[in-house]
Amino acid sequence: MSAAHQSDASATETPAGIVQGDLQDQKIAGYQSLLGVTPIQSVTLPGLQTQSGFKFDQVVVSYQTLGRLSPRRDNAILVGHALSGNAHVAGLHPDTGRPGWWDYHVGPGKAIDTDKFFVICSNVLGGCDGTTGPLSPRPDTGKPYGTDFPPVTVADMVAVQAKLIEHLGISRLLAVVGGSMGGMQALSWAVQFPERVRVCIPIATCASHSAMQIAFNEIGRRAIITDPNWNGGNYTPDCRPTHGLAVARMVGHVTYLSEYAMTRKFGRSLQPRVPAAADEAALFAVESYLHHQGESFVRRFDPNSYLYLTKALDQFDLFDGQPPEEVLSRLKARFLVISFASDWLYPPAQSQALVRWLKRCRVAATYINLETLYGHDSFLIENPEFAQVVRHYLDHELRSADTAKEAPAAG
């Protein structure tokens, strides 16, 4: 462990190792994806009105599909990405060669098996990796929306995903799966489109953010908007609030890891000194790691997008002020709810509260709290037990779908 670290503070461990966040932030020497290079597509879809009342005439969506849609169009799985994710869910990126953020769990023979399922993943509305967001040009001025972009909600993200699914000719999804913000999308799908979701798999998520979850997000936002380069959201590409965004990412990173994971990876080991910097104070390895995480993140993420997406997370409320019974009685999907014992940012108690409500409303729900030691990021890392749970559940759904020979439900 320490040897790998000493050679390059930014290097992650081998894929068998742990503690990295998304794969896409990492350099993984010699990493091979079973999918090879996977293309990312883009489509312009008819517009929509956001929950806040803003009308988009059209929306551009960046997405990726893997595997083949079955003749009955009943094997589609939509994957929702987390805050820092994008459409590139698995395989190697055509430009960068980096693996997609969920390459450990999406691919031939993997938990979400692309030999069996047609997997779809799209960048969310308000994101910054190909889908319409604050970086997109305003139709009237041609300049980026910046903070003129309307507030975005998880329901808005899901509404755009629904348009993409229609565009792909799919009337009903076999499953909607996602962790963290992706889990909120899965939950929102089950509520907004009960007829179009067979299985909902929310992972390491919650029905609404607690004060502590809001607080950590607000620290990140505050770091961004008090960076003078933020300039009310009207920054230029060569003068972005990168310091603020890096601090925000550092906060995120620490909250995604467990005490155990950090101790195992770093402990109190010191970063070896570079001779040229011999006059500087010794850095702990964990400090150097966080700096790298912050710096690599700012190269690929838009600060305004970070503000919009974290606000969407904080304002997400599955029940939206209604009695949970009323909301949940409309559901048709079956649920597999997964949490991780060491996840202190989205603690198991939140998943358990959700499952209690589902059970109370007679919604079919399986719940598992995995003893994985690596915190909130446990769904992003190589994790055989997690993979086994998801694989088994999906295979069972596929078999029962085959047995029932269901006709596709009306969209």
Added chain:
Amino acid sequence: MSAAHQSDASATETPAGIVQGDLQDQKIAGYQSLLGVTPIQSVTLPGLQTQSGFKFDQVVVSYQTLGRLSPRRDNAILVGHALSGNAHVAGLHPDTGRPGWWDYHVGPGKAIDTDKFFVICSNVLGGCDGTTGPLSPRPDTGKPYGTDFPPVTVADMVAVQAKLIEHLGISRLLAVVGGSMGGMQALSWAVQFPERVRVCIPIATCASHSAMQIAFNEIGRRAIITDPNWNGGNYTPDCRPTHGLAVARMVGHVTYLSEYAMTRKFGRSLQPRVPAAADEAALFAVESYLHHQGESFVRRFDPNSYLYLTKALDQFDLFDGQPPEEVLSRLKARFLVISFASDWLYPPAQSQALVRWLKRCRVAATYINLETLYGHDSFLIENPEFAQVVRHYLDHELRSADTAKEAPAAG
């Protein structure tokens, strides 16, 4: 709860309430201290050489004493303050009228009873509230040290406190008590001056920081040094890196509270809108609270001092690379070690590890993990169970000191 909050986001609850950090950050309408107004003193002491080799010709120390020193000079208790604390431990401040940061637990009839004990508290070396620190003038230029101030360690802080104790004519302390950084000072006293400490009471602290504790501190430091106003540490009083320091304080604040405390105080309640700001996004109450905490902190704290003190925390290592048995075999003090079940920043496991080492080395140690629900800040808030534990232990020590009629030990 919500009513109090709605009337003033910056107001704390009544003293019977909870969740505030130090008392000195709060406006507490009608708060009465049993001590009335308590003076803060200043003394210039002979210099010292820091662990890093820097020589101070003299050191100014801001301190407060409460109660009376007994004729035998055997009832002195030194209180170490935490990161954001200062010499003003209890009573009302002569200038601001605010209560000292530990007024709940220091005073007549309180856990640390000023009717029985002579209580001493001083601002630490490297601090910014009267003791020599980065804000102090350099003897050669008359300008603030800034980042020319030498690195400071917990051992350096304790060395200065030892000079203060000598100045006060005390050769042996009845007790050294402190929480968090104050707890590290207590531990360091027991190791550095075994003959001069009868009882050591480290609270919510550890023998050395974990990677996660370092990480949270580093986020705060990063926020400060990437604030353009930091300017390599050479800022002017009217152009300080206040944004960075405020973010650092926000990070600190969230880590000091428990999930339970934040949920109980704020939940997802919204900050009532001020009409003039009707176009702004709704703020959650917890966001507004954090903003206030950040803003009030920057008015009273020096950003460079924050950098130096957090570095001292991160680099503190009670055993300093030596075998724990060797270090602990030198101890003479008896220990009362206190942790809080809900403290996730300084988790009980760290105190338990310390106690295991003490027991293994046959050091008399009592350990209690209190079920207080309010996180790391549990030692700062009104907390009858905590008060009872400390009071009982100290009373017992005082009685056994009286019985033994010990002569003062040689300094």
